[in-house]
Amino acid sequence: MNDIYVVGVGMTHFGRLLDRSLYDLVEEAVGLALQDAGASISDIGAAYYGTLTNGMLQGQTAIPGPIAMRRLGLEGVPVFTVENACATGSSAFNLATIALRAGQCDIALAVGAEKMNIADKAKMFAVFDGGWDVSTVEQNTETLLSMGKGIVPPPGSMSERPYSVFMDVYAAICRNHMERYGTTQKQIAAVAAKNHQHSVHNPLAQFQQAFSIEEVLASPPIAYPLTTLMCSPISDGAAAVLLCNADGLKRLQGADKRAIRVLASVVQTGTSRTLDEPEKIIACLAAKKAYEQAGVAPSDVDVAEVHDASAIGEILNAESLMLVPFGEGGPAAERGDFTVGGKIPINPSGGLESKGHPIGATGLGQIHELVTQLRGEAGKRQVANARIAIQENGGGLIGIEEAVVAINILAKQ
Numbered sequence: 001m002n003d004i005y006v007v008g009v010g011m012t013h014f015g016r017l018l019d020r021s022l023y024d025l026v027e028e029a030v031g032l033a034l035q036d037a038g039a040s041i042s043d044i045g046a047a048y049y050g051t052l053t054n055g056m057l058q059g060q061t062a063i064p065g066p067i068a069m070r071r072l073g074l075e076g077v078p079v080f081t082v083e084n085a086c087a088t089g090s091s092a093f094n095l096a097t098i099a100l101r102a103g104q105c106d107i108a109l110a111v112g113a114e115k116m117n118i119a120d121k122a123k124m125f126a127v128f129d130g131g132w133d134v135s136t137v138e139q140n141t142e143t144l145l146s147m148g149k150g151i152v153p154p155p156g157s158m159s160e161r162p163y164s165v166f167m168d169v170y171a172a173i174c175r176n177h178m179e180r181y182g183t184t185q186k187q188i189a190a191v192a193a194k195n196h197q198h199s200v201h202n203p204l205a206q207f208q209q210a211f212s213i214e215e216v217l218a219s220p221p222i223a224y225p226l227t228t229l230m231c232s233p234i235s236d237g238a239a240a241v242l243l244c245n246a247d248g249l250k251r252l253q254g255a256d257k258r259a260i261r262v263l264a265s266v267v268q269t270g271t272s273r274t275l276d277e278p279e280k281i282i283a284c285l286a287a288k289k290a291y292e293q294a295g296v297a298p299s300d301v302d303v304a305e306v307h308d309a310s311a312i313g314e315i316l317n318a319e320s321l322m323l324v325p326f327g328e329g330g331p332a333a334e335r336g337d338f339t340v341g342g343k344i345p346i347n348p349s350g351g352l353e354s355k356g357h358p359i360g361a362t363g364l365g366q367i368h369e370l371v372t373q374l375r376g377e378a379g380k381r382q383v384a385n386a387r388i389a390i391q392e393n394g395g396g397l398i399g400i401e402e403a404v405v406a407i408n409i410l411a412k413q
Contacts, residue, residue, distance in 0.1 A: 002101045004262040006410065007255040008242035009039025009368040014356030015206040017236040022058055022115040026068050029238035029361075030111055037255050039243045041073050044242075045105025048092035050112035050358040053127045060098040068113070077105070083360075085131050085395030086307065087267070088112055089239065090363030092405030096243050097265040112360035113238035124234060128164045140397065141165070146336035147275065147400060150171030150179035153224035165221055168229060169397065170310040171223035176275065177312060178225070178326070186227040187330035190215040191311040192230040192353055194339050197351025201380040204367075206235055206356030230311040230387055235356035239364035241371075256413075260371050263294035263388075264409040270401050283320035283392055283405045290390070290407040291322075298322040300342065302386040302390040303373050305366035307394045308351045314338065317392050318346060321407075340381055348373060348381045361395035363406060374412040387412045 010032025013023050034040060049065030060067065065081035084091040089112035096108035108345040118124050132140045145168060154170075177183045193213045199205035211219075211229055219229040249256055268286035278284070291297060297320060306317035315329030323344050325330045337343040349355045349369035352362060372378045389410045396403030 002103070002245045004097050004100050005244055005249055005259040006241055006367065006371050007244050007249065007252055007259050008033040008035070008039060008264060009240070009371045010036060011204055011239040011365055011368040012207065012237045013204050014235045014237035014365065016117045018117060020236065022054065022113055023068060023071050025115065026111060026113045027072060027237065029048055029113065029240040030072055030109065033109070033240040033242045037240060037252055039107065039252055043251065044074055044077060044109045045107050046076060046078045046096070046099050047109040047111065048080050048095045050080050050088035050092040050110070051114060051366070052083055052085060052088055053114050053359065055118055057123070057125050058115060060392035068364060084170070084404050085349055086309065086359050086362060087393045087395030087404045087406045088360040088363065090391070090393035090408065091186060092269055093243070093364060093367060093408060094265045094267045094406055097262055100243060100245040100248070100296055103245070106251060107244045108243065109147060109242055111238065111240040112362070112364045112366060113248050113399070114358035114360050115236050116234050116358060117236050125164055128166055131166065132403070143400065144169045144397065145172045145296060148175035151175040157221045157224035159220065159222050164328065167226060167310065168223050170312060171226050174310070174312045175315070176223050177316065181330065183323065183330035185217065187211060187334045188225060188230060188315065189227070190313045190333045191212045191308070191314045191338070192216045194333070195308070195311070195347050195354045196338070196350035198340060198348050198381055199354035202350050205350045205354055206233055207350070207354045226310050230353060232309045232352040232357035235358040237356060237358035237361050237365070239361040240370050241364050241367050247324050250395070261411045262408065263296065263411050264279060264290040264407070265409045266290045266293065268405050268407070269403065270398055272399055276402060278326050281320050282396060282401050283317055283407070284322070286405045286407045287321045292408050294409040296388055300388050301390050302342065303348060303370065303383040303389045304346045304391070305349060305369050305389070306392040308347065308353060309357060311353060312313045314346055314351060319392060321392060340383055348378065348383055363391070366391045366393060367408065370410050374410060
């Protein structure tokens, strides 16, 4: 199997970027990735452009990828538009690795971008409506919300303001984990407080303010047990990753000194499992494949970036990646095990609830963070002696879990 490397990463600030255009964000992220690799636009042999919202929010319902790349001067090469809900960016990354291993090109670009903050809030929130089977909405809602029936939300713990239906789903998943394993609202808040603390040291994060566990719990409710500070915001932003195979690495003079090796890249869809089969959780199945492909074990992982559109996601994914046993994610979070300097640092970037969640860019933003960590360039949020990193990025919903999950394992050379 051909060795694959990340040689360049670039990322804009994530946030409510009202004065920036979509194409401006793409140009910045790609430009930074090329500069990081010492490459030029003409070096790229294929590009994979990830977006969920460009069609609905910007009106570019077809060929957003080819248009965005042509604006950068990328011509005469294959360009693909990729969509896999919140796993879009990581899916673009995975497709780039496949092309490189197949020898279809020597250098490939994965880029994701969203401009989600618009004046029409109803239209903005409507982009999430297609994140499950739209022909069975009532059945989807009943199935997913029934997961949380064991715990009744206390009075005043549900928001009266508009929010995505997926927050109701995340809340139901929370309550299921609370009933099954004894996870507490305080433990979920500990994840959010930790991530907001991490983001203080990330200049690209949407939020850069520390909050205590008590402040997280006291923030306005969304859907019990979730509060505002436990949930990811609506975000604009772009991220880009330049990858290459061994032949491409030879072409990019000096890039080998900071290149990060891709040990594994897996995209997994789920199964028709029941709640009593945690070993069949989609992220767990994908992680097992990734660990086998990489030739490493969970105990070898030094740092992780996981999908946490709400704070419970970090607990669930720490368990699914086998970084802690099932049911132990909550206590580990409360002990501080997932903090930089802790037993297994998770989301040193600040996670989605603090760094931001511009859907198509999210997975590549996670890759950006892990590459920065493995290079030892993360400053005050640096994980000491980080050599092996894992990333998890999930998207959409089918049945009782994500529709698709991507797992990538990276290593310092």
